[in-house]
Amino acid sequence: MNEHIVKSFDQELQLLDKKIAQMGGLAERQLAQAFDALERRDPKLAEAAVASDRAVDALERDLQEQTILMIARRQPMANDLRHIMTVLKIAGDLERIGDLAKNIAKRALAVSGENHPKPLMTGLKHMLELALRQLKDVLDAHAARDTDKALAVWRADERIDAMFNSLFRELLTYMMEDPRNIGLCTHLLFGAKNIERIGDHTTNIAENVYYLVHGTALADDRPKGDDTSSTLIRKE
Amino acid sequence: MDMAVQKAFTEEASAIPAPSKKVKVVARDVNVFYSEKQALKDVSVDIPEHAVMAFIGPSGCGKSTFLRCINRMNDTIPTCRVTGTIEIDGADIYDPKLDVVQLRARVGMVFQKPNPFPKSVYENVAYGPRIHGLARSKAELDDIVASSLKRAGLFDEVKDRLLDSGTGLSGGQQQRLCIARAIAVEPEIILMDEPCSALDPIATAKIEELMEELAETYTIVIVTHSMQQAARVSQRTAFFHLGELVEEGPTEAIFNAPKDKRTQDYITGRFG
Numbered sequence: 001m002n003e004h005i006v007k008s009f010d011q012e013l014q015l016l017d018k019k020i021a022q023m024g025g026l027a028e029r030q031l032a033q034a035f036d037a038l039e040r041r042d043p044k045l046a047e048a049a050v051a052s053d054r055a056v057d058a059l060e061r062d063l064q065e066q067t068i069l070m071i072a073r074r075q076p077m078a079n080d081l082r083h084i085m086t087v088l089k090i091a092g093d094l095e096r097i098g099d100l101a102k103n104i105a106k107r108a109l110a111v112s113g114e115n116h117p118k119p120l121m122t123g124l125k126h127m128l129e130l131a132l133r134q135l136k137d138v139l140d141a142h143a144a145r146d147t148d149k150a151l152a153v154w155r156a157d158e159r160i161d162a163m164f165n166s167l168f169r170e171l172l173t174y175m176m177e178d179p180r181n182i183g184l185c186t187h188l189l190f191g192a193k194n195i196e197r198i199g200d201h202t203t204n205i206a207e208n209v210y211y212l213v214h215g216t217a218l219a220d221d222r223p224k225g226d227d228t229s230s231t232l233i234r235k236e
Numbered sequence: 237m238d239m240a241v242q243k244a245f246t247e248e249a250s251a252i253p254a255p256s257k258k259v260k261v262v263a264r265d266v267n268v269f270y271s272e273k274q275a276l277k278d279v280s281v282d283i284p285e286h287a288v289m290a291f292i293g294p295s296g297c298g299k300s301t302f303l304r305c306i307n308r309m310n311d312t313i314p315t316c317r318v319t320g321t322i323e324i325d326g327a328d329i330y331d332p333k334l335d336v337v338q339l340r341a342r343v344g345m346v347f348q349k350p351n352p353f354p355k356s357v358y359e360n361v362a363y364g365p366r367i368h369g370l371a372r373s374k375a376e377l378d379d380i381v382a383s384s385l386k387r388a389g390l391f392d393e394v395k396d397r398l399l400d401s402g403t404g405l406s407g408g409q410q411q412r413l414c415i416a417r418a419i420a421v422e423p424e425i426i427l428m429d430e431p432c433s434a435l436d437p438i439a440t441a442k443i444e445e446l447m448e449e450l451a452e453t454y455t456i457v458i459v460t461h462s463m464q465q466a467a468r469v470s471q472r473t474a475f476f477h478l479g480e481l482v483e484e485g486p487t488e489a490i491f492n493a494p495k496d497k498r499t500q501d502y503i504t505g506r507f508g
Contacts, residue, residue, distance in 0.1 A: 082493075
């Protein structure tokens with residue numbers, strides 16, 4: 001891409017991308033931290049993950065102000081306008097991802113005294129690892145304007161959904177086996193749901209990367225695998 | 237679906253007037269030379285009726301030259317030569333038998349700098365209808381002047397000083413006076429060559445509002461250096477560069493996702 005005649009405009013646009021990368025990095029770290037806290041039953045780490053949400057929120061406010069000022073000042077057109085608008089939207093998704101990570105951290109605090117069944121934690125961990133990789137990939141795709149990579153992320157979300165489905169069923173089984181598990185399992189179920197939602201925000205970002213590059217929205221319906229909203233416990 | 241219901245649906249749908257798809261001006265392979273220098277290269281474009289079409293591009297790109305071809309204003313430049321065809325409603329406007337004065341009555345023009353005649357507000361508007369014999373009596377001429385000033389959104393501001401000089405009005409009022417003068421002869425097409433570049437933002441907004449209204453009755457072609465203005469007022473936009481028509485299409489497409497890199501670079505301020 002050629003440079004703008006007004007050089008400060010290019011600098012401002014670059015700064016937006018830099019801040020998205022920074023915000024994405026913070027959200028990734030916060031999510032990993034929240035999960036570690038849950039896995040290790042470490043209240044200190046959980047508190048740290050809750051606290052680091054403030055930095056993500058602050059960056060979102062900063063980006064919102066920046067983008068509004070740029071629209072007012074530069075009256076951007078075409079790819080510049082898409083650049084600014086997608087930054088604003090991606091910042092919104094990252095902020096939500098931060099909130100969901102914070103929620104996982106809070107649940108980690110709530111269940112830190114309980115004994116965690118190992119197979120459940122393994123399932124949840126796989127789900128988290130995939131969500132983290134997706135988030136990292138989509139941020140890379142945004143930085144490199146790589147729509148192939150964004151599309152790969154967009155399609156792979158189905159796998160997170162599938163993992164959530166099987167975890168959902170597993171957790172139900174645990175709860176039916178012993179009602180004393182219900183408290184812990186409910187928290188873990190919400191934790192899993194949060195990760196599933198993080199996956200959805202990640203696909204939103206992937207869609208925005210596609211729109212940013214091509215100027216048209218992704219037309220296909222994304223393959224979806226989460227059918228838990230229609231799942232019931234059937235009587236044997 | 238029930239037949240009666242379906243019929244009601246289709247009737248309701250057809251009650252909303254569809255935007256006119258008719259093409260008013262058809263230009264094919266238009267080349268313009270000033271002496272040896274070629275100012276326009278093989279420009280072909282369709283201008284839709286009852287809509288606003290914007291021509292954008294850097295200075296010297298040929299957009300004004302092309303605009304001036306549509307009412308043969310270039311004829312007034314001795315060294316200028318035009319080839320190719322331009323048709324209005326299917327009739328060639330470069331036909332040697334065509335009356336150029338009549339053509340310019342059908343295709344009005346508004347310029348960058350407001351240029352009222354050094355006469356009264358009334359006379360500025362009455363001049364055209366009078367020389368074209370559009371009014372049979374003083375009363376009829378009064379009506380034309382009043383309705384033209386009203387359509388140009390100027391009447392209320394000048395109704396008490398119709399006999400004062402047109403040059404005594406403010407810049408924005410002078411420009412609307414020029415628009416009133418242009419529409420007084422009932423043209424079909426109004427060409428506007430940067431009509432707002434000498435006006436303040438409020439006068440500009442008034443002209444833009446006016447263009448929206450006028451587009452219901454007239455075909456408007458505007459040359460503008462303001463990308464935002466083109467995006468606001470026009471339904472179609474054409475981008476010119478170095479005498480070529482680079483890209484033409486629905487305004488939203490040109491400003492959101494232009495196909496040609498030159499268009500993109502220009503509208504985003506990367507060259508110009």
